[in-house]
Amino acid sequence: MRLKVYADRMSQPSRAVLSFCRLNGIDFEEIKVDISKRQQLSPEFKEINPMQKVPAILHGSFKLFESHAILVYLASAFPGIADHxxxxxxxxxxxxxxxxxxxxxxxxxxxxxxxxxxxxxxxxxxxxxxxxxxxxxxxxxxxxxxxxxxxxxxxxxxxxxxxxxxxxxxxxxxxxxxxxxxxxxxxxxxxxxxxxxxxxxxxxxxxxxxxxxxxxxxxxxxxxxxxxxxxxxxxxxxxxxxxxx
Amino acid sequence: MRLKVYADRMSQPSRAVLSFCRLNGIDFEEIKVDISKRQQLSPEFKEINPMQKVPAILHGSFKLFESHAILVYLASAFPGIADHxxxxxxxxxxxxxxxxxxxxxxxxxxxxxxxxxxxxxxxxxxxxxxxxxxxxxxxxxxxxxxxxxxxxxxxxxxxxxxxxxxxxxxxxxxxxxxxxxxxxxxxxxxxxxxxxxxxxxxxxxxxxxxxxxxxxxxxxxxxxxxxxxxxxxxxxxxxxxxxxx
CATH class of the missing domain: 1.20.1050.10 (Glutathione S-transferase Yfyf (Class Pi); Chain A, domain 2)
Known part of the structure; x- marks a missing residue:
């Protein structure tokens, strides 16, 4: 159940979530949702995030959106994340x-x-x-x-x-x-x-x-x-x- | 170190924090900060919340503002809060x-x-x-x-x-x-x-x-x-x- 991060690096909360994963050695797949092509409004992405915004994550069958909630989740769900x-x-x-x-x-x-x-x-x-x-x-x-x-x-x-x-x-x-x-x-x-x-x-x-x-x-x-x-x-x-x- | 809640019941996040305290039997003192009289802008209240907004809490020497952060803190800091x-x-x-x-x-x-x-x-x-x-x-x-x-x-x-x-x-x-x-x-x-x-x-x-x-x-x-x-x-x-x- 490799973490999937749906993101567009032009979006600042997307960059925060992606950076957190990189900084903490979390194994993840980055799936680009291109905002300039309005891909966040696609039916496929609506299945991941009904609010149609990036970032969102899929971890096994668990879906989550809102970057702060995602960062808090990742800091708790993955072992060995430094306490700071x-x-x-x-x-x-x-x-x-x-x-x-x-x-x-x-x-x-x-x-x-x-x-x-x-x-x-x-x-x-x-x-x-x-x-x-x-x-x-x-x-x-x-x-x-x-x-x-x-x-x-x-x-x-x-x-x-x-x-x-x-x-x-x-x-x-x-x-x-x-x-x-x-x-x-x-x-x-x-x-x-x-x-x-x-x-x-x-x-x-x-x-x-x-x-x-x-x-x-x-x-x-x-x-x-x-x-x-x-x-x-x-x-x-x-x-x-x-x-x- | 009785909890102090600085609030104006006309403010919706104030009502959420006060309600949580009441619902969970938390012993607290409600200190009215009257928004219609701009009391949130007073130097005294700025000492409690530099952002000059209600609600804010003082718990011993610990100060906190932003209603969601306060609700999460109260749910964790006080014993016996129901898990739901x-x-x-x-x-x-x-x-x-x-x-x-x-x-x-x-x-x-x-x-x-x-x-x-x-x-x-x-x-x-x-x-x-x-x-x-x-x-x-x-x-x-x-x-x-x-x-x-x-x-x-x-x-x-x-x-x-x-x-x-x-x-x-x-x-x-x-x-x-x-x-x-x-x-x-x-x-x-x-x-x-x-x-x-x-x-x-x-x-x-x-x-x-x-x-x-x-x-x-x-x-x-x-x-x-x-x-x-x-x-x-x-x-x-x-x-x-x-x-x-």
Missing amino acids: WYPTDLFRRAKINSVLDWHHSNLRHGAVTYVVNTVLAPAVGLRLNPKAAAEADKVLSSSLSKIEDFWLNEDGPFLLGGSQPSIADLSLVCEIMQLEVLDEKDRSRILTPYKKVVQWIEDTRTAMNPHFAEMHNILYKAKRKFQEQRSREAGARTESRPSKM | WYPTDLFRRAKINSVLDWHHSNLRHGAVTYVVNTVLAPAVGLRLNPKAAAEADKVLSSSLSKIEDFWLNEDGPFLLGGSQPSIADLSLVCEIMQLEVLDEKDRSRILTPYKKVVQWIEDTRTAMNPHFAEMHNILYKAKRKFQEQRSREAGARTESRPSKM
Whole structure:
């Protein structure tokens, strides 16, 4: 009963689940569900996840979706997972659950709404929505500020003062990494004010390598693609200007 | 080290946490943080929850916020909590976590955005936003449809086919109960298509009594207040019409 992970690496919770499996030597099969081709809406995938979203897992006959629930399940179901990922200590575990629950309506809501409405929407057949992006920008900045001032406000490089990463670090850093597809100036505007957040991303990257690079290659490629597109559009705008000569 | 629960019964996650304590005979002190008076923004409460939201708990020196994390903590920290609330079985627990995680961006997002933008906004100094309400209406209906067709699609009156309620039933039913403050016709329009959902609310109410009634009294009072307000406004509109006589 080899674990099957249904995922698209362009999806940040997919990257978190895949990374967790790689980091912990879990034997699994990665099954790509291509969001850009709307494969998550196929009848076959609906059998795996009736909510038609990635990631989802199939472990024997057991099906599960929602990335946090999956990470918690994997940390408990597979033997030998290091305790720092999801500590058995009641109090540390409760704090990690608190971060994960907070994530949904804050960092995740802000980041995904901002990125979709500034860059990704056309790729999935939607329109960019500048007003939604402006609102999401505020949620995103407020969330980063909360991480900076509260959850990174203890000794130790990871959330809640951890000396090693937990599933909360994994989930939240994979979320923030989607900002890679933004225009570099915009990404820098958003992240640079938060020095501890920037350092924490670096520390998580280091702790997760070589798997971090492998999982995020798709984002770096997308970044180059969107950057080239922006350059072409800027070029076209320049050429269409009336010449001063 | 008596448990302190910081809550406002007008907040649905507050009601879920308070109900859990009552249902399980946990000895606790309820400390009201009045949202209508913005007490959640006070420096004193920021010491308890830096995110300035209710509910939050203080158990000895241990502070925790986010209602799902609190419910999971209470189910584990207090002795003698019946297993059905948060089963120790790995697979059942994983499914309950999946429901709780799904809740954030679906039922909760839809219900709270709809109720705030059709009724509650003026009470907390905000404007009603009909466009946001229309979008939230779709998320809410889609969420109720998913509960009806998927999570209530097994034998047993509770989510995931449970014969007794879990913390997921508690959290989601407390969420839906906020629809009480809507105009009765509107509430009926939203809920009536979902027969299993309506029956599940009744079953949860029965399983939770007498605590369900106690916890939701504040909502029934608010319902009457908003209904009277709507009647007065309708009356004022009728009176201001030019007379046909």
